[in-house]
Amino acid sequence: MQLSETAYAKINLALHVRRRREDGYHELETLFAFVDAGDRINARSAPQDELRVVGEFSGQLTDPLNNIVAKALSLLPRPDGLSVLLEKNLPVAAGLGGGSADAGAIFRLVRDAFGLPDDWHSRAAKLGADVPACVESEACIGRGTGTELEPVENDLAGTAVLLVNPRLPLSTGPVFANWEGVDRGPLTTGPASKIAREGRNDLVEPAIALCPPVAEVLGELRGGPADLVRMSGSGATCFALYSSHDVMLNAAETLALRRPDWWQLRGRLR
Known part of the structure; x- marks a missing residue:
């Protein structure tokens, strides 16, 4: 089994910070959008999960075992392991949700190959506030910490x-x-x-x-x-x-x- 996905770059077309919450996070309202390019993920069946990182910005990921892709794999039950090759084309700590996009692509790979558990949204949210939006990688409104998603009329597609x-x-x-x-x-x-x-x-x-x-x-x-x-x-x-x-x-x-x-x-x- 060979699988491939693009981890689409996330941008915030608008990002309104409303207040600091008692839990230390911030209450947000944001308009998520996604670019038709980003990191690339290739995967194949393997006895156990493994991850290799290449690409221009691979050197910025100093601990692959602690990478969000590895964490995403650990949260998604499957009958088989996946050997994942991550081509890191997006800069790290850049406001593009690069790691979240990578995790979202893993969720899509697993969904297409095995299906996702019913509580996939909460599992995604555990990885980061942008991850649920990155799973679908479609324009939407995010509220709360960014995990509460609402549809939006996307008249900017193709821009x-x-x-x-x-x-x-x-x-x-x-x-x-x-x-x-x-x-x-x-x-x-x-x-x-x-x-x-x-x-x-x-x-x-x-x-x-x-x-x-x-x-x-x-x-x-x-x-x-x-x-x-x-x-x-x-x-x-x-x-x-x-x-x-x-x-x-x-x-x-x-x-x-x-x-x-x-x-x-x-x-x-x-």
């Missing part, structure tokens, strides 16, 4: 998108800890395009305080022909949406000449 990261990791915890605690209000209602256009990312200022190049990335993207520019998640990756794929490619190539040291991912929203 050209460019992701840019200054190749600097930015851990989620310190960014949330730097949030100033001001509730600036909920997401608006309507289709994804309206929610994104009228939304914001409440973590951008604390992220810039910890990683000033985020402001440079946002400035470069805003100086081009993008329709919408924003930071994703807790950073440091930022994204830009464009009117067409050709406009996006031209902007990406121009930026690559200006900043060849920055990482890019070009694609379309799912």
